[in-house]
Each structure stands twice: as C-alpha cells, then as structure tokens.
Amino acid sequence: MSEKITDLKLLNGESVKIQTPISLYDWKKAKKEGLLTQNAFASAMKNGGGNPNINDKDLENAPFVAYRAAGGSMSKDEFEKAVVFDLQIAGRIYQQIVQGNGQPKKEKSN
Numbered sequence: 001m002s003e004k005i006t007d008l009k010l011l012n013g014e015s016v017k018i019q020t021p022i023s024l025y026d027w028k029k030a031k032k033e034g035l036l037t038q039n040a041f042a043s044a045m046k047n048g049g050g051n052p053n054i055n056d057k058d059l060e061n062a063p064f065v066a067y068r069a070a071g072g073s074m075s076k077d078e079f080e081k082a083v084v085f086d087l088q089i090a091g092r093i094y095q096q097i098v099q100g101n102g103q104p105k106k107e108k109s110n
Helices: 024-032 038-045 056-069 076-082 087-099
Strands: 007-009 015-017
Touching: 024 056, 056 076, 056 087
Parallel strands: none
Antiparallel strands: 007 015
16 A cells, blocks of 8 residues: 655646645635535545545645635646646546545644
C-alpha cells in the first residue's frame, strides 16, 4: 500500500499541506461548487471498493479540495497555476478522499 499523501509540491519548489479524509462540510461544499460530482459520491458509497470509473473533473479537483480542507488560502485558480500536476498523485488523493479512513486529524497551530 502506498504512503498517504499529506503535501503537494508547487512549481516554485515549495510545498503545501493537504488533508484527507475531509470533513462532511468540505465534502458538501465541494459538491455544491461542482468540484466533486455524483460519481465521487457513488465511489464513496462503495468505500472505494472495486475500480470505480473516475470522472476527470473529480480527479483534477481532488488536490484542491484536499488543499482547501487543510486550511489553504489560495483560490482555485491560484492553486491550479502554482501546483505541479501529477495524474497519479491526483488519483491517490481522490482515493484518500472517497475512502475516508476515520476522523480527520488537524495539525495544531504554533
């Protein structure tokens, strides 16, 4: 099994935190904004079982949804311009979102 992804690399060499699983609030907000589709909901209902047909929109947006859930402040456009896009990483983040895996753990601020 692959190690859980907890951060993403930006084009400038920096990295940003992501959070998976996401909260119910973040899930509903992403669906309302069209960032996650009904396909993502169906995948989550299966708890990631089998090999769900992943919608390209869900795959493209999963990194931003996870970034925002971690408290990221960039807008979607800013994030998309800054992040290194890797289809394999996006797929793993999508899986981490739909499979859940217990309660989200927020990092403590200093």
